[in-house]
Amino acid sequence: MEYFLQQVINGLQIGFVYALIALGYTMVYGIVRLINFAHGDVFMIGAFIGLYAVERYQWPLTAVFVSAVVGCTILAVLIEQLAYRPLRHAPKIASLITAIGVSLFLEYFTSLRQVFGPNFYSFPRPFAVVSWNWHGILVTNIQAVIFFVTVFCLLLLQFIVFRTKMGRAMRAVSFDYVTAGLMGVNVNMVISFTFGLGAALAGVGGVLYGIAYPQVNTFMGFMPGLKAFTAAVLGGIGNIPGAVLGALIMGQSETMVSAYVSSAYRDGIAFVILILVLLWKPTGILGTPRTEKV
Amino acid sequence: MRRSLSLVAVAVLSVAFFPGCKPPPGNEMKIGLITPLSGDVKTFGESVKNAFEIAVEEANTKGGVGGRKIATVIVDDRNDPTEASNAANLLINQHRVKAIVGSVTSKTTIPVSDLAQSSRIPTITGTATNPKVTVADGKRKDYMFRSCYTDSFQGTVMAKFARGELQAVTSAVLYDASNDYSKGIAEVFRDAFTRMEGKVSAYESYGKDDVDFSALLTKVKASKPDVLFLPDYYNKVGLIAKQAKEQGLEAKLIGPDGWDSPDLVKVAGDAIEGGYFSNHYSPEDTRPEVVNWVKKYREKFGQTPDALGTLTYDATNMLVEAIRRANSDDPGKIRDALASLKGFEGVTGKFTMDENGDPIKSAVIIQIRDGKQKFLQVVNP
Numbered sequence: 001m002e003y004f005l006q007q008v009i010n011g012l013q014i015g016f017v018y019a020l021i022a023l024g025y026t027m028v029y030g031i032v033r034l035i036n037f038a039h040g041d042v043f044m045i046g047a048f049i050g051l052y053a054v055e056r057y058q059w060p061l062t063a064v065f066v067s068a069v070v071g072c073t074i075l076a077v078l079i080e081q082l083a084y085r086p087l088r089h090a091p092k093i094a095s096l097i098t099a100i101g102v103s104l105f106l107e108y109f110t111s112l113r114q115v116f117g118p119n120f121y122s123f124p125r126p127f128a129v130v131s132w133n134w135h136g137i138l139v140t141n142i143q144a145v146i147f148f149v150t151v152f153c154l155l156l157l158q159f160i161v162f163r164t165k166m167g168r169a170m171r172a173v174s175f176d177y178v179t180a181g182l183m184g185v186n187v188n189m190v191i192s193f194t195f196g197l198g199a200a201l202a203g204v205g206g207v208l209y210g211i212a213y214p215q216v217n218t219f220m221g222f223m224p225g226l227k228a229f230t231a232a233v234l235g236g237i238g239n240i241p242g243a244v245l246g247a248l249i250m251g252q253s254e255t256m257v258s259a260y261v262s263s264a265y266r267d268g269i270a271f272v273i274l275i276l277v278l279l280w281k282p283t284g285i286l287g288t289p290r291t292e293k294v
Numbered sequence: 295m296r297r298s299l300s301l302v303a304v305a306v307l308s309v310a311f312f313p314g315c316k317p318p319p320g321n322e323m324k325i326g327l328i329t330p331l332s333g334d335v336k337t338f339g340e341s342v343k344n345a346f347e348i349a350v351e352e353a354n355t356k357g358g359v360g361g362r363k364i365a366t367v368i369v370d371d372r373n374d375p376t377e378a379s380n381a382a383n384l385l386i387n388q389h390r391v392k393a394i395v396g397s398v399t400s401k402t403t404i405p406v407s408d409l410a411q412s413s414r415i416p417t418i419t420g421t422a423t424n425p426k427v428t429v430a431d432g433k434r435k436d437y438m439f440r441s442c443y444t445d446s447f448q449g450t451v452m453a454k455f456a457r458g459e460l461q462a463v464t465s466a467v468l469y470d471a472s473n474d475y476s477k478g479i480a481e482v483f484r485d486a487f488t489r490m491e492g493k494v495s496a497y498e499s500y501g502k503d504d505v506d507f508s509a510l511l512t513k514v515k516a517s518k519p520d521v522l523f524l525p526d527y528y529n530k531v532g533l534i535a536k537q538a539k540e541q542g543l544e545a546k547l548i549g550p551d552g553w554d555s556p557d558l559v560k561v562a563g564d565a566i567e568g569g570y571f572s573n574h575y576s577p578e579d580t581r582p583e584v585v586n587w588v589k590k591y592r593e594k595f596g597q598t599p600d601a602l603g604t605l606t607y608d609a610t611n612m613l614v615e616a617i618r619r620a621n622s623d624d625p626g627k628i629r630d631a632l633a634s635l636k637g638f639e640g641v642t643g644k645f646t647m648d649e650n651g652d653p654i655k656s657a658v659i660i661q662i663r664d665g666k667q668k669f670l671q672v673v674n675p
Contacts, residue, residue, distance in 0.1 A: 120529045214561070255509040
């Protein structure tokens with residue numbers, strides 16, 4: 001039983017980090033119907049900003065998170081304006097290919113020696129690691145930080161989307177951006193804001209990832225990005241609670257497969273779950289079918 | 295990757311279109327080095343490059359080979375198999391090198407060895423320990439050589455050490471399923487440990503890009519091993535060790551020569567303290583060859599040479615010696631001279647090539663104490 005609960009905690013740790021990334025995918029998809037493949041790399045940039053803030057400037061933890069959030073937000077807004085906006089009315093495939101291009105650009109450009117460099121860097125822990133033993137179940141303060149920061153971000157996001165004017169505009173644009181524009185919503189601004197908001201969460205995720213798994217390199221965004229994307233699809237892409245649910249399911253299924261079956265099947269079974277869910281419910285667990293408007 | 299690909303393409307095309315064009319007959323002999331100067335095992339690549347340069351410089355101050363100076367071409371492979379075969383193509387087809395030193399890890403050296411074999415360019419690696427580097431499907435790649443022992447030897451050494459010195463009854467193994475080196479040693483260790491009546495209580499794999507080992511380590515912890523064997527390179531080992539400590543795992547950590555980097559302690563901190571690993575030489579050895587070499591390297595680069603650099607120094611010297619004996623730049627003759635090398639005195643021991651191009655040598659065991667490598671004992675084959 002202790003073994004099971006310990007594994008649940010392990011699964012929650014990775015699941016929460018996936019959730020922060022998955023939210024960015026799902027929000028952007030919800031509004032512009034674009035799978036932003038560069039999102040995983042924005043997450044990587046967040047981790048690097050965190051690395052510099054911790055190692056070079058020794059900023060306090062809050063400042064580390066704020067710097068990563070600000071940096072990623074600016075970057076994502078720039079990407080949106082330079083790469084995606086000119087293609088807003090082009091066929092969807094053009095934006096998709098551009099997204100892949102931006103992703104490769106970020107990975108290889110930052111791996112130049114003049115930027116971050118092509119190596120693996122160890123991420124110093126900004127605080128000492130303490131672990132608590134509760135009836136044989138070990139919880140570390142890293143896991144506590146991940147839990148509280150993620151929950152805080154989720155509540156904040158929920159507040160922004162459902163309690164602010166901008167949130168209402170986002171929901172309106174997501175529902176029908178042409179009509180929203182006719183009603184006086186500044187669609188371009190809302191889209192930029194959505195990219196920025198998703199990137200801010202990815203920035204937080206990047207720093208948490210660096211703290212939890214203390215090593216960063218410029219290609220680190222690829223796998224978590226892919227997993228988070230899968231989680232977003234699993235939960236129903238475009239749906240915010242769905243992304244969190246999907247991420248937690250991904251985290252648990254990966255951990256449980258490693259724990260009770262074999263680590264060799266871990267990724268395989270996680271993706272089999274995805275396929276089964278999509279067969280049963282093609283829009284994802286919480287996704288709603290979208291009726292074609294005539 | 296694209297750049298080197300296009301260079302290779304240009305090289306191949308220019309050969310195809312201008313069959314009469316040959317590189318100008320310089321009075322130099324070209325030798326290539328493939329080594330990871332960036333990426334996840336960068337410290338390996340750097341010390342290998344340093345050692346290679348020292349060896350070539352020494353050969354050149356002694357008058358070169360057969361009155362000709364040695365010129366070098368150094369290519370970075372980022373510890374990526376695709377990059378490594380691009381690098382080998384570049385060296386063989388564009389730079390027209392007569393011999394290659396490298397690459398450093400097994401997963402990159404295996405593709406290099408296949409290209410070297412098909413192009414008949416004698417190649418010697420200092421450090422790739424996987425058996426498949428010199429033999430494929432039971433067939434000897436007769437242009438491939440190495441100056442290190444193989445994984446079957448070091449896996450057995452560590453199993454013996456864990457069972458004997460550490461009196462471990464149960465052991466756990468975590469390895470990278472996508473890495474020939476890691477997988478190879480893990481298998482040898484498991485079989486040897488079981489043969490010595492030990493029990494392998496957990497045998498689990500992870501992927502190349504994994505950073506979260508908490509599920510595996512919880513599983514390992516539940517199986518209560520006396521030792522945890524981690525056959526991988528320092529960056530991964532550092533991450534695993536750190537998470538193992540945070541999970542409260544008490545097993546002793548042991549591993550192979552992939553641990554040999556100052557960065558191991560940087561990543562793992564005190565989590566790796568007290569760990570043991572097998573290596574090819576110790577800078578604390580008092581044999582005159584070792585003392586001289588360590589002094590020379592320290593003067594030039596201000597740090598103690600690791601085993602990878604040292605092995606490459608031996609490999610490069612063996613190659614130079616073979617070229618001298620062949621007294622020719624014909625790759626076939628250089629190959630024959632390398633294969634017939636006997637009793638060559640290197641820093642890491644005395645070399646005689648066996649029929650597979652693998653030397654027969656002893657290993658040393660090193661412990662990490664106070665964040666430094668301390669020489670423990672020599673193990674003979």
